[in-house]
Each structure stands twice: as C-alpha cells, then as structure tokens.
Amino acid sequence: MRAARIVFVLAVGAVLALAQQKNNQPKPRNLKPGFNLFSKDQDVQMGREYAAQVEQQFVVVKNEEVNAFVRNMGERLAKSSLADKYPYTFKVVQEKSINAFALPGGPTFTHTGLISAADNDSQVAAVLAHEIAHVALRHGTNQASKANLIQLPAVLGGALIGNGGLTGTLAQLGIGLGSNSVLLKMGRNAERDSDLLGTRMMAEAGYNPVEMARFFEKLQAENGRSGRLTEFFASHPNPENRVKSIQAEILMLPARTYDAESGQIGRIKEIIKGMPDVPKPKPQPGQPGAQGGGGGQSGPQPAGNPGDYRSARPSQSLRQFRSQAAAFNYPENWQIAGDQNAQEVVIASPAGVFQGGGIGYGAIAGLSQSRGRPNLQNDTQALIQTFQQRDQNLRVGNSRGFRLQSGAAAIATRMTSPSPFQGQTEADVLVTVEHPSGVFYLLLIAPEGDLGAAQPVFDAMIDSIQVPR
Numbered sequence: 160m161r162a163a164r165i166v167f168v169l170a171v172g173a174v175l176a177l178a179q180q181k182n183n184q185p186k187p188r189n190l191k192p193g194f195n196l197f198s199k200d201q202d203v204q205m206g207r208e209y210a211a212q213v214e215q216q217f218v219v220v221k222n223e224e225v226n227a228f229v230r231n232m233g234e235r236l237a238k239s240s241l242a243d244k245y246p247y248t249f250k251v252v253q254e255k256s257i258n259a260f261a262l263p264g265g266p267t268f269t270h271t272g273l274i275s276a277a278d279n280d281s282q283v284a285a286v287l288a289h290e291i292a293h294v295a296l297r298h299g300t301n302q303a304s305k306a307n308l309i310q311l312p313a314v315l316g317g318a319l320i321g322n323g324g325l326t327g328t329l330a331q332l333g334i335g336l337g338s339n340s341v342l343l344k345m346g347r348n349a350e351r352d353s354d355l356l357g358t359r360m361m362a363e364a365g366y367n368p369v370e371m372a373r374f375f376e377k378l379q380a381e382n383g384r385s386g387r388l389t390e391f392f393a394s395h396p397n398p399e400n401r402v403k404s405i406q407a408e409i410l411m412l413p414a415r416t417y418d419a420e421s422g423q424i425g426r427i428k429e430i431i432k433g434m435p436d437v438p439k440p441k442p443q444p445g446q447p448g449a450q451g452g453g454g455g456q457s458g459p460q461p462a463g464n465p466g467d468y469r470s471a472r473p474s475q476s477l478r479q480f481r482s483q484a485a486a487f488n489y490p491e492n493w494q495i496a497g498d499q500n501a502q503e504v505v506i507a508s509p510a511g512v513f514q515g516g517g518i519g520y521g522a523i524a525g526l527s528q529s530r531g532r533p534n535l536q537n538d539t540q541a542l543i544q545t546f547q548q549r550d551q552n553l554r555v556g557n558s559r560g561f562r563l564q565s566g567a568a569a570i571a572t573r574m575t576s577p578s579p580f581q582g583q584t585e586a587d588v589l590v591t592v593e594h595p596s597g598v599f600y601l602l603l604i605a606p607e608g609d610l611g612a613a614q615p616v617f618d619a620m621i622d623s624i625q626v627p628r
C-alpha cells in the first residue's frame with residue numbers, strides 16, 4: 160500500500176516534470192503575413208510586371224538543364240502549403256555575384272553565382288525556400304504598405320492605375336526595384352521569419368535544413384575573408400544569431416529522412432563554368448521601374464556602369480501623351496509612369512531612373528495649381544521652390560520668357576544639380592506654361608555632358624506642348 164502510494168507520487172511527479180519541460184521548450188513561431196494594403200492579386204500583378212523588367216535587364220539563362228535543376232527544386236518546395244499557392248516561377252540569371260531574389264507574388268530569380276557557391280542541391284534549395292518564404296509572408300508589400308500608408312490606398316483603389324500598370328503608378332511613389340527597394344531589401348525580422356519558414360519548407364520537401372545554416376555560415380566566412388559583403392547579405396541582412404536560430408528551428412521539426420538531393424549539382428556547376436561571359440556593357444545605371452535610390456549594392460543590381468547614360472538617351476522619334484492638363488510629345492523609347500489622371504508623370508527609360516537618387520535622364524510633367532489667380536511668373540517661382548524642397552542641391556540659373564508654337568506664354572528656367580550618373584552634373588530645363596488653373600510644367604533632365612544629344616529632342620518636346628486656353 161505504502162509502496163504503491165510512493166510509486167503514484169513519483170509517477171505524478173514525473174508527469175508534472177515532463178509537462179514543465181514541455182512548457183520550457185521553445186514553441187515554433189507562428190509565421191503569418193503582416194499588415195498589408197495590397198491584395199494578394201496585386202502582389203501577383205506587380206510581380207509579373209516587375210519580372211518582365213527584370214528579364215530585360217538580366218541575361219536569363221537558356222540552358223534547359225540548369226533551368227530544370229532550379230525549377231524542379233523550386234516547384235518541389237512550393238508544393239508545401241506553407242508556400243501559400245502563389246504562381247511561383249523559378250528563373251536563373253547569368254550573374255557571377257552570389258544572390259537570389261523574389262518579387263511579390265512569386266517570380267524568383269537565382270544568380271548563377273549562387274549555384275556556383277553551393278556545395279549541394281540543398282544549399283540552393285535553402286535559398287529558394289528562403290525566397291519563397293518572403294513571397295508567402297508578403298514581406299515586400301508589407302514593407303511598401305508601412306512606408307506609404309497615406310498615398311497607397313488611393314493608388315491601389317485603382318483610380319490612378321493607368322497605362323504604366325501597377326508598377327508604373329508605384330514608381331511615382333518611389334516604389335520600385337532599385338537598391339534599397341522596400342520591395343526587396345528586407346529587415347532583420349523578415350529575414351529571420353523567412354529563414355524559419357524556409358527551414359520548415361525544406362524539411363517538408365526532403366532537403367536537409369541544416370544545409371541552410373551551413374550555407375549562410377559559408378557565405379559569412381566568405382565575407383570575412385574577402386572583406387566584401389556578399390551581395391546576398393546586402394538585400395538579406397543577417398539577423399542576429401542566424402545560424403543558431405535555424406538550428407533551433409530544426410530541433411523542433413519532426414525527425415525524418417532527407418532524400419531530395421539529386422546529386423546533379425556538380426554537373427550543373429560545370430555547365431555554368433562553361434558559359435560565356437555576359438556581354439558588357441549591359442547598360443543599367445538605373446533600376447528596372449524604379450524611381451528615386453542611387454546606385455547602392457542591393458536588390459537586383461545588374462553589373463552596369465553607373466556612368467553610362469547613353470542607353471537612357473531619348474530617341475528622336477516622338478509620340479504624343481495627353482493628360483487632363485496638357486498634351487505633349489515624348490521620345491518613343493521612354494516610358495510613362497502615371498496616366499492622364501495623375502498629378503504628375505515621370506517619363507524616362509528605365510536606365511535613366513535611380514532608386515532614391517531620382518531621375519538622371521528623363522522628364523517630369525504635371526500641373527501646379529495656382530494658390531490665387533493664375534500668374535505665370537509667380538506660379539513658376541512657387542513651383543521652383545517646391546522643386547528646391549525636393550532637392551536641396553538644386554541650383555537655379557537664368558530664366559527667359561518665350562511663346563510656344565501654340566502661342567501660349569511660357570518661361571524656361573535653367574537649373575543644375577548633382578547627377579545620379581557618376582561624375583556628371585545634371586542639367587535641368589524647367590518649362591512652365593500658362594494654364595487656366597495654374598502652370599503646366601515640363602522638367603527636362605539630362606547629364607550635362609549629354610545635353611548636346613538631348614537638346615534637339617527636348618526642343619521638339621517643348622514645341623509640342625498644348626495647354627487648354
């Protein structure tokens with residue numbers, strides 16, 4: 160009797176102790192997408208639009224063996240319910256730097272350099288899983304939402320989305336793919352969550368998740384040796400204790416065998432080694448669809464010469480743009496971000512636009528409403544002041560009055576500013592035209608060294624302006 164009681168007490172004690180131990184065990188983090196103003200469909204739409212830009216800026220690998228190697232791994236991972244059923248695509252771009260990135264809604268791009276740096280399939284799968292996690296957790300549009308709380312709801316409501324598509328409209332808010340892009344450069348918390356969700360996806364798909372920790376360790380060691388930041392870490396900043404938290408996550412996963420290694424990576428690396436060098440220069444000082452950033456090292460940053468503005472030059476053949484404020488001609492090879500209802504449109508080649516640093520080669524057009532009675536002189540002065548507030552380094556030069564071909568009174572003002580193109584001063588010509596409700600303006604921007612090439616096109620653009628009288 161007594162013995163039985165002791166056994167009972169011990170048993171209860173053991174159960175309690177076990178329960179306690181269970182409570183002390185770390186629980187898996189609940190990983191869910193955060194606050195977001197975009198719909199999931201909008202994630203998908205913008206991802207498609209940006210992907211088209213990325214594919215023009217990068218050399219997409221055509222070798223089917225290499226493509227299939229990455230695509231099969233990606234699809235295997237994306238089957239997981241954790242990937243949340245986005246229309247994922249997995250492309251490889253010929254870039255020696257070690258990086259990979261995913262666009263909202265599913266397009267992912269892997270640099271050949273990343274594959275070359277991996278020791279096995281699972282290490283490539285680790286990065287793909289990490290990227291899929293960014294998409295599933297909607298980190299890009301979460302960040303864009305937080306950064307543009309005020310302006311985004313109207314834009315996403317659809318009223319302002321025009322010919323430039325969703326990405327064209329977002330470019331006006333400074334949202335694009337450039338360096339430090341809110342869509343691509345993640346915070347440390349987002350990085351940690353993507354590691355953890357990626358770890359779970361890897362295990363589910365049969366890849367040993369330890370390889371994620373090993374690969375990041377390897378890349379970190381590489382950083383230390385070369386003193387140069389591996390490109391991957393520029394857009395995926397290292398969370399604290401990255402490797403340890405991945406290892407802790409692995410301990411919480413059910414034990415299983417990992418059998419997804421294809422053993423093909425050696426051959427794939429050989430094929431990549433044999434690829435001819437990407438022809439240079441592939442012109443890209445600017446970033447796909449980005450407005451406003453300036454030449455940093457993150458995001459899809461194709462190798463290009465930031466001093467090369469030739470690819471941003473306007474073509475001589477023009478087409479017409481009509482907005483509610485005015486009509487004017489613009490170079491055929493430039494694109495319009497915005498539509499006829501927008502307050503202001505940006506017109507440029509993607510190569511002329513810099514994330515954060517603004518427009519290096521292009522034009523901005525809009526209507527500035529007069530505060531009182533429209534007066535060309537006063538309204539022009541007020542407009543110049545707002546431009547100076549936007550750009551502290553803007554220097555204002557001479558101005559002169561003239562008449563457009565249509566007879567409307569106009570003022571041309573020369574301004575200069577440091578150019579986002581390396582080693583260049585920027586020449587700005589601001590043309591303001593009288594308008595029933597204020598002034599219509601066209602700001603023409605070129606590197607000073609290329610003004611000779613741009614001037615005839617700029618003159619033709621100015622001559623073509625038609626405003627309501």
Ligand SMILES: [Zn+2]
Pocket residue numbers: 289293345349350353394395396
């Ligand atoms: Zn990341």
